[in-house]
Amino acid sequence: MLRQFVRRIHYSQRFYEAQVELTSVRYAGVKRGNYAQLSEKHVQQFERILPKERVLTDPSDVQSYNVDWLRMVRGASQVVLRPKTTEEVSAILQYCNEECLAVCPQGGNTGLVGGSVPVFDEVILSTSLMNNIIGLDELSGVLTCQAGCVLENLETYLSERGFMMPLDLGAKGTCQIGGNVSTNAGGIRLIRYGSLQGSILGVEAVKADGEVIDCLNSLKKDNTGYHLKHLFIGSEGTLGIVTKIAVHCPPSPKAVNVAFLGLEKFEDVLQTFQNARRDLGEILSSCEMMDRLSLDAAVTNLKLKQPIGDFPFYMLIETSGSNGIHDEEKLTSFLDNSLETGVVLDGTVASEPSKIKMFWSLREGVTEGLLQDGYVFKYDISLPHANFYSIVPELQARLSLNQVKRVCGYGHVGDGNLHLNITVPQYDSEVMKIVEPFVFEWTSKLKGSVSAEHGIGFKKTQYIHFSKSQSSLNLMTNIKQLMDPKGILNPYKVLPADH
Structure with a gap:
């Protein structure tokens, strides 16, 4: 969607x-x-x-x-x-x-x-025309490709050979793997497969002066000095332009099941997440949360069907494993226990692909639905689980309905990544003044990150100091000056202006 x-x-x-x-x-x-x-x-x-x-x-x-x-x-x-x-x-x-x-x-x-x-x-x-898939080593599961390959095309190529990308994003039909690497994109299955940074075995990149840096290693173990590939992963094109990638891809799961749950309060979301980690163990691959207003953006604005009743919070829990019957029974048992204890008020389980796709379309459709409201102030923050959602009611109290259409939160509760959204009919500088820098100051006080997976880009350069120490920023500046002394690569991004 x-x-x-x-x-x-x-x-x-x-x-x-x-x-x-x-x-x-x-x-x-x-x-x-x-x-x-x-x-x-x-x-x-x-x-x-x-x-x-x-x-x-x-x-x-x-x-x-x-x-x-x-x-x-x-x-x-x-x-x-x-x-x-x-x-x-x-x-x-x-x-x-x-x-x-x-x-x-x-x-x-x-x-x-x-x-x-x-x-x-x-x-x-x-990099859109740099879209060649160089090859897949089916023994090691290492895929090598150019940076302009669209993520969904890589997923299709791999699935035909019994593998999958460790990264899955709602925008996979358009986003490119080079951009994913350059921003160290997170996605919906980080809880199972880890960060993209951990899956990238090697990169080829071009420095500002045209020198090609060949770190296109395809080995899972290489302990020879500095791990130079990490300079380019997450640096958003400010240190060099990634041109090729080698990524470790896991085998495709033989069975996927998804549960869609309704809950009364956020404390129940946390309890359900804790229970899922304990009861579903190694087959748990995703744990997503949406509040009522987030889901409403997809249901109302996009005319999507809601699979269960109206609740303050919703969760989407996915399992991936090798035994479909066993995994479905395990997830169904988990849901039955959750309903019996009252932590979950309603829920349904899907194993057939069409219904699974329908569940995920609701989660992936939230972003599109919010854009139908008008202009969206979007914030991508990492927070301790105990404080994962508390900024949403805080902002709802600070903003009046005369100023905004909705203040809502959804995201990857499995890894503590909240997507905070404020929608308005059109860009409003007064709303901006209320929201920023409050969101970043609030996040910093909780030792959170002002960017969980989207990067710093242009929009957050003046707020990176809330998550990076002065000594860290100084070192980042030194690396930038060493690798791009004229500052021609993606200027005005990542580093604050005074650096």
């Missing part, structure tokens, strides 16, 4: 561009760096590196690349470059570095923090 929506947003961005204020206007405090202005000379050189049809300069072609899919930010780039190989990326960056042209790497452009579109007039380097 969400991936279909992401496609629609991409196709229709040109119609929304006029409604999206330029980032340089909305965030007037951000100043353009001392970079060169694009000239005809630059375009001619790009056309020597790439075939002319892969150098986009027509405003009608470029404009959709300038706007993020949430329509929060808009850049003013005049050119989009579409390389197909690492060598072409290297030549582009070498030239941009020599000319001091700022570059914005862009994959599927499904980011939620403004990291994948220009802030000013940066050259956009799109």
Whole structure:
């Protein structure tokens, strides 16, 4: 559901561009760096590196690349470059570095923090044509591919061979694996398969000066010095552009079951999560939570069918294993016990693919449903489980219904990642002042993270200090200066302006 929506947003961005204020206007405090202005000379050189049809300069072609899919930010780039190989990326960056042209790497452009579109007039380097699957070692389960491969295409390729991607996202029909790696994306099954960072065995990346760094290791154990691949995982294209990836993929489960539950209070959500970890053990693969307003966004705005009655909270619990009958019995027994004790008020279990897909469409449809309200202030934070939801009623008290349509929370209760959302008819600077920096200060006091899985991008640079110490920021700055001394790679992102 969400991936279909992401496609629609991409196709229709040109119609929304006029409604999206330029980032340089909305965030007037951000100043353009001392970079060169694009000239005809630059375009001619790009056309020597790439075939002319892969150098986009027509405003009608470029404009959709300038706007993020949430329509929060808009850049003013005049050119989009579409390389197909690492060598072409290297030549582009070498030239941009020599000319001091700022570059914005862009994959599927499904980011939620403004990291994948220009802030000013940066050259956009799109990896969309770098979409070759190099191969799968079926003995080790290691997949090697280019950075522009769409996540869903990788999932299809692997499933035909009895494997699966360790990462699953609602936007998998559009997002690219290079962007996933560059943001260290989380997803809905982190509780079972761990973070993407742990599954990536190697990367190939290109530095700002065009030098290719080959860390494309496919071994599960390699203890030879610094783990350089980690410099590029989660750095959001500020240290280098990822061009190839080697990722360890687990075998596909033979049986998948999903339970959809209704609960009265958040304390019951935590108790159910604790019981699920204990009773479902090794087959537990996902544990998601939605409050009433979150689910309502999908049900009401998207006209989706709600499988159970109306409750303050909902949970979606998935199991993945090798014995379908055993796993279904185990999940059904878990649900029966939860209903008997009163922790869960209602619930249903699905094992057939169509019903499982319907359950997940509700969870994945929340993001789309919220966008139907208007403008969305989105926050992606990690919190201790005991405080996972408490910021939602706090913000509901701070904001009046005259200011907002809804304040709601949903997310990955299994790993403590809350997606906090405030919807308004249109962007409202007064609401912004009430919400920020309050959300980040509140998160910091609880020793949480201001970005659980979406990255820092452009939107959170001034708040990264709530989760990173000054010494850590200084070291990050030193690494940036070493690897990109002219600062041409994805400027205005990740690091705060004073760094």
